[in-house]
């Protein structure tokens with residue numbers, strides 16, 4: 001156990017703080033679009049060049065190329081949170097596809113796709129879910145027929161976040177019609193410009209079109225656009241899911257949110273009294289702070305285990321469930337603290353922070369469902385973490401729910 | 403940076419757990435808990451031999467000079483088997499003496515604590531939980547008057563560290579004049595509580611150094627150790643509930659294959675796993691991150707009280723009817739968690755203290771100096 005900062009660490013922290021102060025004018029604005037704008041891309045490039053984003057991705061693939069260093073990652077996260085500065089991009093490309101390619105992609109795939117993905121210029125979407133295959137993802141039926149040096153794809157995906165703005169998709173298709181459920185899937189990556197792809201946006205309750213239906217009609221994908229082997233898509237997909245769950249439950253995001261909510265409670269007054277002096281709000285804030293601290297500590301434990309190559313066990317399995325629920329509750333407190341101001345939305349007078357807290361409250365509920373629902377997470381924690389018996393219906397050894 | 407236990411920590415856990423398996427198996431704990439005077443001299447002796455009471459005592463006073471993380475791991479192991487033995491009283495009194503006693507007093511008392519021959523009770527309830535009703539002692543001219551409630555590790559105590567209502571700390575001999583001691587029976591039969599009634603009772607002020615800081619340090623340590631005890635107790639309840647869910651069959655299948663039961667277990671495990679990291683973090687911070695020590699101690703105590711309460715009731719539920727009986731011994735941990743929740747500040751108070759520690763609200767107002775007896 002070693003958490004205190006050494007003088008060299010403090011110097012590094014000063015450097016990060018200096019950087020953030022010096023460049024405060026280049027912080028990109030929060031963007032409504034799911035596609036990074038020019039100022040976000042410029043900021044991301046600057047962060048990579050300093051090692052504050054894509055820190056451990058090798059230089060040949062457009063990263064900063066540093067060795068994993070727990071204390072530096074922690075200092076960076078803290079300094080950004082403390083300054084309220086926008087951190088490195090987190091999207092399905094950067095946070096999910098890049099680590100998957102690093103782990104399982106070919107050299108050519110890594111060189112071609114990782115650099116523009118890291119800068120935010122190449123935007124990805126995740127084509128997993130289908131109307132008939134949600135929690136039971138391996139029931140997917142989208143077909144990829146073998147036609148010589150291509151797969152010909154026909155079928156439909158749904159709930160595909162960002163598909164309307166994405167350049168590329170990583171997609172699960174059934175290429176081995178005869179194989180058992182989990183053994184017939186391949187993981188393909190292809191351009192959203194490929195002929196035969198139709199994207200129909202779906203509005204969520206936030207009022208924005210955050211995800212889509214995607215239809216494939218005779219979409220031709222070259223065979224070298226596969227990650228892993230034919231029929232191994234389930235395995236590759238689970239590698240991606242692991243990173244997705246880490247992103248969705250990121251404790252640094254919860255910590256940043258907690259700071260913002262603390263500021264709201266200090267700033268907002270009712271009958272002339274600051275809300276922070278209302279013991280009921282304060283108690284809710286403190287309950288949530290304890291949970292944030294616990295998840296931060298759990299995160300440090302996970303990073304240490306990863307760095308030492310030790311199995312993370314339960315502490316890893318709980319991240320998505322606990323983190324998403326925590327974020328949702330944090331947004332709920334912010335709304336309650338704002339009261340009638342907290343329901344103002346869609347622009348207009350007195351709206352606070354562009355209605356972000358309502359947006360988060362709704363969108364976070366989506367994240368409790370997406371990436372494997374809370375109920376599925378509990379199944380996983382119980383079955384893989386605690387060794388409880390599997391569902392009778394999932395008794396087949398390869399039946400791993402997402 | 404490194405977050406986790408090292409080999410020394412694991413060795414400490416393992417040796418203590420082995421000792422407790424030998425000297426405090428469930429049947430033994432249940433037998434002790436059923437006695438009128440639930441203490442177990444053989445167990446205390448074995449723990450003392452192992453150096454349990456020496457953990458925090460400085461090496462120049464014959465102690466092991468270890469930190470609060472080690473002490474918290476020990477507390478966790480004791481909570482896990484609901485060991486009927488004193489721990490908080492001697493260890494935290496030793497800490498108060500180390501920080502606030504003069505050299506002569508330390509040389510006299512600390513080696514005796516390290517060997518386990520001196521097992522002081524700790525009477526800081528009025529400072530850490532707040533003074534109830536008219537409880538609390540006031541100090542004047544080296545003499546204490548008033549009643550201290552909820553003195554921990556009372557049954558075996560042969561000396562006391564007492565906090566006055568004004569936040570002073572004192573060493574009180576058990577045979578001091580004008581002192582009367584009353585046992586208070588509590589739900590947890592594995593640890594004892596009592597009250598001290600002082601009538602112009604002579605006591606030694608532990609006023610070496612910054613008294614406020616000493617009290618704060620002891621209170622923080624107390625909160626962390628109690629949180630760790632709850633962590634251990636709750637982990638045992640979860641482990642036993644999971645084992646039962648794997649073995650008990652109804653409707654032709656293990657009850658653990660029913661999602662209603664499976665999800666209860668997953669929720670307990672998720673809460674406890676995150677809480678475990680918080681306890682380690684808070685314990686380590688007491689010795690290494692002074693800026694965060696109070697904040698983390700308050701949150702660890704409050705959060706583990708909530709998680710512990712949740713696990714205590716939920717694990718019991720997994721067992722069905724037999725969970726409510728005393729046949730399985732699960733009630734030992736249930737009650738331990740119940741006592742821990744109230745000791746050294748219930749969660750509501752700890753959360754207010756957490757807010758104070760980061761300047762969100764003003765400091766604790768001073769106690770009304772005068773206790774009416």
Ligand SMILES: Cc1cc2nc3c(=O)[nH]c(=O)nc-3n(C[C@H](O)[C@H](O)[C@H](O)COP(=O)(O)OP(=O)(O)OC[C@H]3O[C@@H](n4cnc5c(N)ncnc54)[C@H](O)[C@@H]3O)c2cc1C
Nearest residue numbers: 126127128129134135159160161366369370371372373375
């Ligand atoms: C905001 C958002 C973004 C998303 N983005 C993407 C994306 O980019 N790409 C993509 O491919 N998908 C995406 N999804 C889809 C997401 O992965 C699925 O919605 C999710 O896996 C659940 O599937 P489903 O919607 O079909 O619900 P169902 O599987 O039908 O579940 C309905 C209910 O039944 C419960 N349930 C189902 N099976 C079990 C079981 N075995 N045990 C207990 N309870 C069970 C569920 O927990 C849930 O409460 C997104 C979803 C959301 C909400």
